[in-house]
Amino acid sequence: MDSYGQFALVYDRLMADMPYEKWLDFANAAWERYDVAPRSVVDLGCGTGTIAIPLAKQGMQVTGIDLADAMLTIAREKEQDAGRLAGSVQWVCQDMRQWEVPEQVDTVISFCDCINYVTEPEDVRLVFQQTAKQLRSGGLFMLDMHHVRQFEYYAQEQPFALDEGDVAYIWHSEYDESRHEIEHQLAIFAEDPLSGKYNRIDETHIQRAYETDWIIGELLAAGFAHIDVYGDFEWEEPGPDTSRLFLIALKK
Numbered sequence: 001m002d003s004y005g006q007f008a009l010v011y012d013r014l015m016a017d018m019p020y021e022k023w024l025d026f027a028n029a030a031w032e033r034y035d036v037a038p039r040s041v042v043d044l045g046c047g048t049g050t051i052a053i054p055l056a057k058q059g060m061q062v063t064g065i066d067l068a069d070a071m072l073t074i075a076r077e078k079e080q081d082a083g084r085l086a087g088s089v090q091w092v093c094q095d096m097r098q099w100e101v102p103e104q105v106d107t108v109i110s111f112c113d114c115i116n117y118v119t120e121p122e123d124v125r126l127v128f129q130q131t132a133k134q135l136r137s138g139g140l141f142m143l144d145m146h147h148v149r150q151f152e153y154y155a156q157e158q159p160f161a162l163d164e165g166d167v168a169y170i171w172h173s174e175y176d177e178s179r180h181e182i183e184h185q186l187a188i189f190a191e192d193p194l195s196g197k198y199n200r201i202d203e204t205h206i207q208r209a210y211e212t213d214w215i216i217g218e219l220l221a222a223g224f225a226h227i228d229v230y231g232d233f234e235w236e237e238p239g240p241d242t243s244r245l246f247l248i249a250l251k252k
Contacts, residue, residue: 008070038106045114049075059086110143116207117159124209132223148209150243166191180209
């Protein structure tokens with residue numbers, strides 16, 4: 001589960017095209033649909049805080065949790081650059097399987113396919129159990145996951161490459177169909193602005209896809225009472241072309 005390392009140095013640059021606004025819009029729409037007005041939110045797998053900081057700007061008390069301390073260092077810098085926040089944000093380096101906060105919270109979110117990085121079923125159970133424990137009664141857990149067909153797409157279309165002058169990468173993927181598990185191998189080349197030389201950063205990221213029914217069953221077993229499933233940022237059931245699943249679980 002400890003994937004990130006030096007990747008944190010170029011993470012925001014390489015992830016600039018990710019639909020962060022859609023994740024924020026989805027969360028806000030979910031709170032309205034489920035009649036929840038959260039004051040406290042945990043962003044589980046918060047990365048560099050690109051979702052946590054806007055939520056704090058909306059007036060929420062946000063705790064960003066991530067296993068990679070280097071990512072949290074950048075999140076703290078971004079928080080300072082963001083200026084005055086209507087709410088607050090705290091950054092905590094913790095394992096998703098064992099995370100905890102001093103008081104139960106109203107909502108937990110885990111976006112950007114963080115759960116796919118939990119590659120053993122027993123560890124997924126631990127994440128769900130701990131999340132239910134840390135949520136108030138009636139609280140919401142919102143998460144998204146890559147569908148297995150997204151991994152199949154990666155395997156069929158790889159390798160991928162990017163060259164923007166000062167940063168470039170070559171990205172290969174190997175797919176284990178029996179485990180629905182994919183290994184991404186990235187060689188990243190980032191220019192040092194002072195010397196003009198390029199540093200090479202090698203990263204390996206492993207993700208696993210799980211059957212939707214199994215995930216629902218584990219959420220119910222962890223203590224959630226009702227689970228809805230949607231696809232690709234839309235308020236509709238997943239279809240044959242869905243690549244990203246969204247689940248909203250209500251705590252008993």
